[in-house]
Amino acid sequence: MRVLVVEDEPLLADAIAEWLRDEVHAVDVAYDGAAALERAGVNDYDVVVLDRDLPAVHGDEVCRELVGAGSAARVLMLTAAAEVTDRVTGLSLGADDYLTKPFAFPELAARVQALGRRARPAAPPVLRRAGITLDPARREVFRDSRYVPLSKKEFAVLAELLRADGAVVSSEQLLEKAWDEHADPFTGAVRLAVLKLRRKLGAPPVVETVTGAGYRIP
Numbered sequence: 001m002r003v004l005v006v007e008d009e010p011l012l013a014d015a016i017a018e019w020l021r022d023e024v025h026a027v028d029v030a031y032d033g034a035a036a037l038e039r040a041g042v043n044d045y046d047v048v049v050l051d052r053d054l055p056a057v058h059g060d061e062v063c064r065e066l067v068g069a070g071s072a073a074r075v076l077m078l079t080a081a082a083e084v085t086d087r088v089t090g091l092s093l094g095a096d097d098y099l100t101k102p103f104a105f106p107e108l109a110a111r112v113q114a115l116g117r118r119a120r121p122a123a124p125p126v127l128r129r130a131g132i133t134l135d136p137a138r139r140e141v142f143r144d145s146r147y148v149p150l151s152k153k154e155f156a157v158l159a160e161l162l163r164a165d166g167a168v169v170s171s172e173q174l175l176e177k178a179w180d181e182h183a184d185p186f187t188g189a190v191r192l193a194v195l196k197l198r199r200k201l202g203a204p205p206v207v208e209t210v211t212g213a214g215y216r217i218p
Contacts, residue, residue, distance in 0.1 A: 001025045002025070002027075002045050002046050003026065003028070003046065003047045003112060004028050004039055004043070005028070006030045006036040006048065006051055007029075007049070007078065008053075008054050010031060013031060015105075016105070016108065020049075023113070024155055024156050026156070026179050028043065032056035033055070033056045033059060033062045037065055037066075044073075044176065045073040046073060046074065046115075046116045047076060047116050049076050050062060051078045051079070052078065052079035053080070063093045063094055064093050064094065066094070074097070076095070076097045076111055077099070078099055078101060079098070079100060080100065096115055099111060127162040127163065128162075130206045130217050130218070131206070132162065132206065134155075134158060136159065141158065148200050153179070154196055156178035157174055157178050160173070160177050160178065161174075161215060161217045162217060164217075166216060166218055168214045168215070169214050171190040174215070178190075
């Protein structure tokens with residue numbers, strides 16, 4: 001998934017981002033509300049982890065603008081305010097979930113994962129196609145019962161190809177979902193990841209290149 005973390009405490013923001021990257025998500029970080037809106041205007045996020053008390057533009061306003069713009073991103077609001085009225089206010093602005101500080105990173109990751117499932121069309125818990133079985137929860141991949149060890153990026157690319165259910169997925173779409181905003185679209189990162197993925201999946205080749213369009217698993 002593509003996740004935006006919006007938190008004005010850099011150490012906490014970076015820690016959340018690293019934890020979510022370990023969960024095989026592509027994560028961008030913004031340290032104030034204005035930067036968050038700027039990033040959300042150019043990137044399609046599945047989930048936004050949004051601190052409520054932000055400089056430049058308050059978290060409430062960020063949430064309001066995301067909802068008003070019709071963003072498909074699910075919003076997980078973070079705040080130190082634990083009163084029921086605070087939670088009600090946050091949810092009434094359009095937030096999908098609410099987590100008070102301090103929080104446990106595993107709980108945050110689980111809530112992000114749950115919101116991500118709601119942000120995209122429902123997919124089976126285990127993805128299967130062309131003899132490949134991918135279990136997102138266990139982060140395991142098998143081909144014809146043979147375990148296939150994959151890097152985080154290779155796993156993310158394969159998951160997107162399987163979710164496409166035979167449709168073509170462009171390099172831009174793969175870059176959007178499996179890499180963060182610092183990825184250079186001209187480095188050939190997607191092509192290299194697909195090349196390594198093909199080698200690890202073995203013969204017969206299962207990931208097709210559709211010239212000028214992208215990749216697919218038919």
